[in-house]
Amino acid sequence: MAVTASTLDAHRLRADFPIFEHEINGKSLAYLDSAVTSQKPRQMLDAMLHFYETSYGNVHRGVYALSERATAAFEGARQKVQALVNAPEAREVIFTRNATEGLNLVAYAWGLSNLGPGDLAVVTELEHHSNYVPWQYVAKRTGAGFRAIPLDENGELELGALDEIEREGRVKVVASGLVSNALGTVNPVEKLASWAHERGALIVVDAAQAAPHRAIDVQALGCDFLAFSAHKMCGPSGVGALWGRAELLEAMEPFNLGGHMIRKVQFEETTWGDLPHKFEAGTSPIAEAVGFGAAVDYLNEIGFDAIERHEHELAEYALGRLAELPWVRSYGPAADRRAGIVSFNVEGVHPHDVAQVLDFEGVAIRAGHHCCQPLMRKLGVAATNRASFYVYTIPDEIDRLVDGLHKVKKAFG
Ligand code: C6P
Numbered sequence: 001m002a003v004t005a006s007t008l009d010a011h012r013l014r015a016d017f018p019i020f021e022h023e024i025n026g027k028s029l030a031y032l033d034s035a036v037t038s039q040k041p042r043q044m045l046d047a048m049l050h051f052y053e054t055s056y057g058n059v060h061r062g063v064y065a066l067s068e069r070a071t072a073a074f075e076g077a078r079q080k081v082q083a084l085v086n087a088p089e090a091r092e093v094i095f096t097r098n099a100t101e102g103l104n105l106v107a108y109a110w111g112l113s114n115l116g117p118g119d120l121a122v123v124t125e126l127e128h129h130s131n132y133v134p135w136q137y138v139a140k141r142t143g144a145g146f147r148a149i150p151l152d153e154n155g156e157l158e159l160g161a162l163d164e165i166e167r168e169g170r171v172k173v174v175a176s177g178l179v180s181n182a183l184g185t186v187n188p189v190e191k192l193a194s195w196a197h198e199r200g201a202l203i204v205v206d207a208a209q210a211a212p213h214r215a216i217d218v219q220a221l222g223c224d225f226l227a228f229s230a231h232k233m234c235g236p237s238g239v240g241a242l243w244g245r246a247e248l249l250e251a252m253e254p255f256n257l258g259g260h261m262i263r264k265v266q267f268e269e270t271t272w273g274d275l276p277h278k279f280e281a282g283t284s285p286i287a288e289a290v291g292f293g294a295a296v297d298y299l300n301e302i303g304f305d306a307i308e309r310h311e312h313e314l315a316e317y318a319l320g321r322l323a324e325l326p327w328v329r330s331y332g333p334a335a336d337r338r339a340g341i342v343s344f345n346v347e348g349v350h351p352h353d354v355a356q357v358l359d360f361e362g363v364a365i366r367a368g369h370h371c372c373q374p375l376m377r378k379l380g381v382a383a384t385n386r387a388s389f390y391v392y393t394i395p396d397e398i399d400r401l402v403d404g405l406h407k408v409k410k411a412f413g
Helices: 010-014 042-054 065-084 099-114 133-142 159-167 189-198 246-251 286-302 304-323 351-360 373-379 395-412
Strands: 093-096 119-124 145-149 170-177 202-206 225-229 240-244 262-265 270-272 328-331 341-346 366-368 384-388
Touching: 042 286, 065 093, 065 286, 093 099, 099 133, 099 170, 099 202, 099 225, 099 240, 119 133, 133 145, 145 159, 159 189, 170 189, 189 202, 240 246, 286 304, 304 328, 304 341, 304 395, 341 351, 341 395, 351 366, 351 384, 351 395
Parallel strands: 119 145, 119 170, 170 202, 202 225
Antiparallel strands: 093 240, 225 240, 262 270, 328 341, 341 384, 366 384
16 A cells, blocks of 8 residues: 555555456446445455454354454454544444444434423434434434424535524434535534534434544544444445443443343343443344454555545546536535535436446446435435545546546437
8 A cells, every 4th residue: 555644546545456356347447436335455355354264253252262362353343443433432332233223223222212392303404314214203203303404505504593493492412414425515513512512412423424534533523422334434334333422322221132232131120231232232243343443444554634635636626527517517515615425417317327327338326315315305306416436536437427427418418
């Protein structure tokens, strides 16, 4: 990996990713869909294979050496994730299946017992369904109100609306993404955290599109919970992390019940284990957690400042290139206010048709509502096309996207 403290060499990094050795539709792959899931570096794949070949066993269950080795690797991965987000304690990091499960854990295990009539759960109009629907559902179940912070025409949160929201009930929880998956907007989470805390409310941060791309410090953000997925950050699918403040997690009811999460089970009553075990019922994604740890090592070696700068440059380049096409409409804020995600539509052409023509050219982008239907409604569209970037993205892929869009225009008139 040839990188300096502040830059990265995406051409060199591509060599770490075996997927780029394969052709798609007879063309080299231009993978512009890292926001849906990232590709995997050999270092992470090797770490998982090595673990399976040398150290695999169940964790926290055996007294034999292999199980202890597996437990040490699994807990080592937890410490890597703890350091990644600057969490005060490793026991505050819960391994989940993904960001969605982490966010549901908070909505169910905290929301069901702490929300009620007169309370408000506040989300944003930019929110991914995973941090929107659980709060809408739990608000309905508990009789609490449900409000969404609106967006302005630049795709940024209108914080001026908070005063009005506050007048409508007792704000108990604010749920916000740090980076929007649909527009790339970077939300002012620190401000929202202060606003929530001044009102005695909690803030739950969806970092699914942030943790892969920028340094995260839960203490500096001032949040109470933060969730993300390994598969979007060079790690395997099937594992994610939820960080929560220990005193909140300790006071919460469990989310899943069964093996490993108990202290004592008797016919009359069951008591719960300590953190993090209380929230890790059943056999954990063991090798996946080890792969997650290896992915964190890989990204740390590149450096998050370099990753953020690289993706910012790509977003700026992509927005500039798309602006050359008068029949393409881009959505979202200016490049300096967003991460490496650009959403757009080609005039008169359905986003699925756009993505299909691009696929023939080996260019993979996403088309759809991106699990953000409230946002699509706000934009007045059913769907958009979206290109998203990562450490291995090179400007040539964006040029191929633009060349492909010319073909779309030609094919659909
Ligand atoms: N977004 C996309 O944008 P899971 O599926 O649990 O790993 O991640 C869910 C999720 C939560 N929050 C945000 C901001 C996200 O972007 C996502 C996943 C994907 O293409 C799939 S909709």
